[in-house]
Amino acid sequence: MPPTVDYHCPCLSRSALPPPPHLPSSSFNFHALNELFFCEECDAVRCNRCVSVEVSGYYCPNCLFEVPSASVRAEKNRCARNCFMCPDCRNTLSVVPSDPPDPGDGRMAIPISTIGEPPFFLYCNHCRWDSAEVGITFEKPTGLAAQLQKFEDSAPDSLEFERLKEHFEPVIRASSLSSSTTTAPAAHPSSAAHSHRVRTNSITAAASAALARDIPGVGKHNPLARSGNRAGAGGNKDKTANQDEMPEYRSRVDVTSASKLGSGGGEIDVEYMRHLENVGEVASLEQRWMNSWATPLQAAELKPLRIPLHSKRSKRCPVCAHILIKPEQKAQSVRYKIKLVASNYLPAITAALPHQQDAVGDSSKRTLSKSTAAAAVAAEEERSAAGIHAGKTYPFHLALTNMLYDPIQVRLTVQRVHAPAALPPSSGRASPDKAPTTRRPPFAVSLPSSSFPIAAFAEAWEYEDDEDDDMFGLDDDDEFGIAGRVAGRDKDARGAGKVKMVGVLEKKANVTVVGGEVVIGKEARGNVKFNMLVSYTYRSDDPAPSESNDADGPPSRAAVANKPPEIKTFAFYTVVDLGPIIPREESR
Amino acid sequence: MDAPIYYSKTEFIETDTGNKVSRRATIAGPQNIILGGKTIISSNAIIRGDLRRTGAGHAVVISLGRYCVVGEGCVMRPPYKTYRGNFNYYPMKIGDHVHIGANSVVEAATIGSHVEIGKNCVIGKFTIIKDCARVADNTIVPPNTVIPALALFAGSPGRFVEDLPESTQETVEAQTKRYYTRFQPLDR
Numbered sequence: 001m002p003p004t005v006d007y008h009c010p011c012l013s014r015s016a017l018p019p020p021p022h023l024p025s026s027s028f029n030f031h032a033l034n035e036l037f038f039c040e041e042c043d044a045v046r047c048n049r050c051v052s053v054e055v056s057g058y059y060c061p062n063c064l065f066e067v068p069s070a071s072v073r074a075e076k077n078r079c080a081r082n083c084f085m086c087p088d089c090r091n092t093l094s095v096v097p098s099d100p101p102d103p104g105d106g107r108m109a110i111p112i113s114t115i116g117e118p119p120f121f122l123y124c125n126h127c128r129w130d131s132a133e134v135g136i137t138f139e140k141p142t143g144l145a146a147q148l149q150k151f152e153d154s155a156p157d158s159l160e161f162e163r164l165k166e167h168f169e170p171v172i173r174a175s176s177l178s179s180s181t182t183t184a185p186a187a188h189p190s191s192a193a194h195s196h197r198v199r200t201n202s203i204t205a206a207a208s209a210a211l212a213r214d215i216p217g218v219g220k221h222n223p224l225a226r227s228g229n230r231a232g233a234g235g236n237k238d239k240t241a242n243q244d245e246m247p248e249y250r251s252r253v254d255v256t257s258a259s260k261l262g263s264g265g266g267e268i269d270v271e272y273m274r275h276l277e278n279v280g281e282v283a284s285l286e287q288r289w290m291n292s293w294a295t296p297l298q299a300a301e302l303k304p305l306r307i308p309l310h311s312k313r314s315k316r317c318p319v320c321a322h323i324l325i326k327p328e329q330k331a332q333s334v335r336y337k338i339k340l341v342a343s344n345y346l347p348a349i350t351a352a353l354p355h356q357q358d359a360v361g362d363s364s365k366r367t368l369s370k371s372t373a374a375a376a377v378a379a380e381e382e383r384s385a386a387g388i389h390a391g392k393t394y395p396f397h398l399a400l401t402n403m404l405y406d407p408i409q410v411r412l413t414v415q416r417v418h419a420p421a422a423l424p425p426s427s428g429r430a431s432p433d434k435a436p437t438t439r440r441p442p443f444a445v446s447l448p449s450s451s452f453p454i455a456a457f458a459e460a461w462e463y464e465d466d467e468d469d470d471m472f473g474l475d476d477d478d479e480f481g482i483a484g485r486v487a488g489r490d491k492d493a494r495g496a497g498k499v500k501m502v503g504v505l506e507k508k509a510n511v512t513v514v515g516g517e518v519v520i521g522k523e524a525r526g527n528v529k530f531n532m533l534v535s536y537t538y539r540s541d542d543p544a545p546s547e548s549n550d551a552d553g554p555p556s557r558a559a560v561a562n563k564p565p566e567i568k569t570f571a572f573y574t575v576v577d578l579g580p581i582i583p584r585e586e587s588r
Numbered sequence: 589m590d591a592p593i594y595y596s597k598t599e600f601i602e603t604d605t606g607n608k609v610s611r612r613a614t615i616a617g618p619q620n621i622i623l624g625g626k627t628i629i630s631s632n633a634i635i636r637g638d639l640r641r642t643g644a645g646h647a648v649v650i651s652l653g654r655y656c657v658v659g660e661g662c663v664m665r666p667p668y669k670t671y672r673g674n675f676n677y678y679p680m681k682i683g684d685h686v687h688i689g690a691n692s693v694v695e696a697a698t699i700g701s702h703v704e705i706g707k708n709c710v711i712g713k714f715t716i717i718k719d720c721a722r723v724a725d726n727t728i729v730p731p732n733t734v735i736p737a738l739a740l741f742a743g744s745p746g747r748f749v750e751d752l753p754e755s756t757q758e759t760v761e762a763q764t765k766r767y768y769t770r771f772q773p774l775d776r
Contacts (some may be wrong), residue, residue: 032754035753050755059736124730125731125732126745310736312750334720336754343755361591361594365774368594368774
């Protein structure tokens with residue numbers, strides 16, 4: 001497995017320190033860079049788990065029709081047109097005409113109409129299910145949903161739902177009325193906020209009514225009650241006192257006899273199970289899951305389902321409510337009005353093990369020139385040579401790509417895993433991993449400790465051709481190398497034949513390749529994973545984000561010209577996973 | 589940093605627009621096939637440009653965009669239908685930055701841009717794949733499926749699994765461009 005680098009998102013936790021990577025649960029906090037967002041206001045990384053999500057539009061995944069949000073509720077989040085899902089395999093169904101009538105004397109059938117013969121039915125291309133098995137046919141090939149509407153409305157589950165709605169509606173209306181009079185005059189919020197507040201206030205009203213009931217003397221708290229409308233407030237008290245009393249609900253059909261109508265449960269199912277011959281006849285859980293009501297137990301009776309709608313989401317920062325992602329109106333457009341993804345701000349880091357790459361490259365060259373049998377043998381050898389063996393030292397490369405339009409200075413630090421044992425952590429020593437309680441990592445990583453610059457991102461043709469392709473170090477690169485090297489290694493870097501391992505290796509366009517070294521202990525097992533803190537500073541010519549940026553347009557612009565470019569620092573944690581360690585076979 | 593992917597120089601024909609077509613690929617009806625620049629057609633791929641719809645004049649049967657890669661052993665066939673008693677082939681239009689994995693059978697009607705199709709897939713007839721979608725390896729996509737934008741499809745029959753992250757377009761674009769630069773001839 002090639003080495004990976006994942007980024008840490010603190011997800012609003014108090015400490016910014018990521019968990020140590022040897023814990024299996026630590027992968028929860030680390031994400032790939034392309035999944036992360038960056039909030040400019042808070043200067044923080046956000047991931048998909050901590051952003052707040054809103055729906056910006058609905059569309060049907062089959063016909064790609066954008067459904068306005070009003071119809072979404074009416075159609076119960078399903079497509080209202082001709083999109084149906086096969087109950088067996090969840091594939092979309094296509095409308096097919098019946099075969100034209102056979103003339104009877106072996107001649108080819110005469111097509112009567114261009115669109116085919118009624119009755120039409122639904123057919124699944126994958127599992128060859130068709131709706132004639134459940135008895136659903138159509139007269140016209142279009143407007144299927146309308147044709148099915150009659151059947152759906154008279155189904156027992158929707159009738160039951162209507163009855164429930166009628167039963168609860170006066171109660172909801174009463175509680176919403178009582179809360180709406182309390183919140184009425186003050187500011188005039190938008191209708192959405194108002195309905196939202198009405199909803200929460202019906203909950204709070206119910207809660208306060210329950211409190212008033214339990215604790216005598218605690219009246220209903222009316223912070224926004226106005227002096228007018230006292231009659232309404234007085235009437236409120238009566239209503240809230242009775243709010244928890246509801247008329248008892250009687251379902252339309254008695255539950256014990258409902259099973260005959262297909263709602264499941266009861267004697268019917270037991271009888272069916274007794275005569276079961278093939279397990280496949282029973283509908284699986286997954287097939288019955290999609291319907292909101294109890295679906296028939298038998299697989300042969302499953303009805304085609306309408307395709308549920310998908311939504312386009314816009315995402316906001318949870319702390320400052322700044323919009324991070326705002327998609328375009330058109331359902332199938334991949335562009336975004338606002339797109340603050342982390343890959344545009346944070347440097348992209350990729351890790352590679354050069355010995356692995358060389359092995360792969362050699363094997364591919366060999367397969368090109370050799371015959372297949374010999375190449376397969378060679379490939380096996382290369383694969384074992386490409387792994388990370390215990391007890392050896394390997395250099396690794398980190399390529400950092402700068403996506404900002406300013407050059408940055410980056411500093412890498414390996415996070416030390418805090419050992420609960422009293423033993424002092426040692427950096428260069430190979431540590432035996434016999435006792436699982438000691439948390440000393442079985443490998444030691446050395447990285448250049450001083451900061452190195454990465455050039456700004458620019459279009460490809462703007463780069464001058466200054467490829468410092470230097471394995472032997474140039475003027476300023478050399479000091480990074482010496483400073484970063486672990487003491488005790490050889491000092492002759494310049495042209496003495498020893499390739500510099502640790503330090504800046506290559507600077508090309510906006511990518512800098514940095515070399516590090518990892519020493520694997522003799523008894524090491526598991527993956528070589530370590531946390532790395534990346535901190536970078538950049539000069540930003542943007543003004544500091546001001547709170548009132550709408551009000552002062554021209555004045556702030558004039559102020560910007562006088563402000564010096566400020567140097568901002570940002571730091572984030574990453575976890576570098578170089579791959580599994582091939583343990584040394586013990587010869588006993 | 590990127591490991592180059594070598595190919596034998598004699599195996600591929602390179603055109604002036606940067607397309608690299610393997611000599612071992614079977615291209616039928618090349619006059620009906622359009623390749624945008626910098627497209628790679630790997631060995632043993634079969635592209636049926638000869639299955640054109642009936643009618644006079646020049647017809648484009650299969651068109652691919654820029655930076656596309658058709659994997660080894662792929663079969664690309666335009667979809668066909670009998671409509672109103674007539675049997676006809678329909679043209680296949682593929683966008684830019686599309687990677688099709690090895691041994692896949694593609695009979696789709698439209699494939700958008702920045703799409704990644706895995707290995708051993710079967711894409712049924714008249715499938716419409718919108719931009720930035722991804723079809724995982726070993727997926728069987730039944731005919732007449734619509735794969736919405738930024739969707740990940742997997743399984744057999746191919747089902748919607750999850751939405752891809754918003755930065756997929758840049759990621760796939762960078763990946764395909766990098767692949768093209770890594771695809772270098774090996775001088776023997």
